[in-house]
Amino acid sequence: MTGTPLTLRLYRAAMSLAEPFAPLLLAARRRRGKEDGERIAERRGVANAPRPAGRLAWLHGASVGETISILPIIERLTQRGFTVLVTSGTVTSAGVLAERLPPGAFHQFAPLDTPRYIRRFLDHWQPDLALVAESELWPNMIVALEKRGVPLILVNGRMSERSFRRWQRAPKTARALLGCIDVALTQTPADAERLARLGAPRVTIAGNLKFDAPAPPADTQTLALMQGQVSGRPVWLAASTHGVEDEIACYVHMQLKERWPDLLTFIAPRHPHRAEDVARMAEEEGLEAMLRSEGYAPGSATEIYIVDVMGELGLYFRLAQVAFIGGSLLNHGGHNPIEPAKLRTPILHGPHVHNFNDVYAAFDGAGGAMPVTDADELAEAIATLLQDAARGREMTRAAAGVVDRYGGALERTLQAIEPYILQMELERL
Structure with a gap:
């Protein structure tokens, strides 16, 4: 130089x-x-x-x-x-x-x-x-x-x-x-x-x-165990959450559990060291919370299951019937939606996705992801997908098409x- x-x-x-x-x-x-x-x-x-x-x-x-x-x-x-x-x-x-x-x-x-x-x-x-x-x-x-x-x-x-x-x-x-x-x-x-x-x-x-990039892996034994534990329950995932998004996830759970009393919400904070704070917040709202690091699969009474073990997000994408991708309801810029798309998990996201503008535009344009603007819209979108499995399958097929097209x-x-x-x-x- x-x-x-x-x-x-x-x-x-x-x-x-x-x-x-x-x-x-x-x-x-x-x-x-x-x-x-x-x-x-x-x-x-x-x-x-x-x-x-x-x-x-x-x-x-x-x-x-x-x-x-x-x-x-x-x-x-x-x-x-x-x-x-x-x-x-x-x-x-x-x-x-x-x-x-x-x-x-x-x-x-x-x-x-x-x-x-x-x-x-x-x-x-x-x-x-x-x-x-x-x-x-x-x-x-x-x-x-x-x-x-x-x-x-x-x-x-x-x-x-x-x-x-x-x-x-x-x-x-x-x-x-x-x-x-x-x-x-x-x-x-x-x-x-x-x-x-x-x-x-x-x-x-x-x-x-x-x-x-390859889809995130999941341990087959752990997956089989948890599939048995959550079988028959409606399950959704709030992935890579930041700050207030954990509170939003708990709010959404409380809104939806009136309709689905056995609802299970996975929350995977982007920074796992925040997990205990998330657990305390959930418990203050009267929700039964459990940390993944405690070593137990979610029990029948578990409402909020907090993913604080690194490298396991692929497991929860496979278990959830719908996933919200965090960093997008606040102005953080969003996170990668391609991983859940590869695992055929319906994708929801907020408006702040500037880190992945082109990716989300491709998914949204094809009907492979659904944008929401606030907590109430998120709750409504999750409810729609929990009660309409065919709608979720349409979204995952569209998202898979985007992945194939842009590879x-x-x-x-x-x-x-x-x-x-x-x-x-x-x-x-």
Whole structure:
């Protein structure tokens, strides 16, 4: 990188000056359940394992959704002889990856974006190839990879209109950083246009990897046990909820149980450490609540069953007759609806889905998902689907059609990566 813009130099200096305060930040996050205390050194770039011999690819995703979307790439790279280092920034993603990474791949927490932490991380792992998912464009990481000559590929790339406007305020910085990306593989034409306008030199529309990601798994024995426990009961799921959405789920349950006294509501908070707070809130409303971490399947008296064990959401999508996808009744941006679509679970969502605008537009337009605006509409929609199974089957067929129609991003992504793999293989000859 030549002619480093002033804004980028200031950012790098600020992050260096802020580094002494990083332990305080990490400690505060740990107290809130957002860091793994036993692995917190990884956030400072300290490795907890030796570097494996041979070629190593580094793949990074921010959290659960991003890392799940790149699982097929991870598997293909391990099949091609790479060891794959996967990093993410959340405890929940680490838990999911612990269950789902293939042999030949392992997880570390991503270092904070300070020059020293990034340098320490790269000095140890020395990746031969780096792939980052969606919008994880951290300046110090990009600069360090460029200086080391490590190819950097953006996969499943996205650039929202809001982010685009922010980047436009510092056009020289945007061009300097995006110019370091070897290839930007985007989800949509709009993402491609924004990245190209900001200075990414090689942009290709590959599609959304989430349509090709595998459906979340479920333990067969646990599934069979719970199917027996809930047999004959109306069941719905509030998945990946935030804040007030847990209260809304309890409100909906109380509205619906007048009609279905044996109704069972699953609540899966996006951040499982909040589960006990959700349980207390439900009990204050006079509802019988149970935590999944207590180890018991829901009993006949259980009304609210709180999913606080990571990596099990696929189980509850399979058990529920309808699923509300959270982060959408408040302005959080929504979460991925493709997983329940693959498991043939009817999908409801709120109006705030800007993180997945194109995906929800495709589902809604095909009749594969149903938008609601508030708690009362959510209760009404759930009631409709509980009493009209045929309507739910129509929605799941439409959603499955959308998934089939928008698939193929994985193969296009792998084709774009292939020249880099071939170059490394030639260099070994």
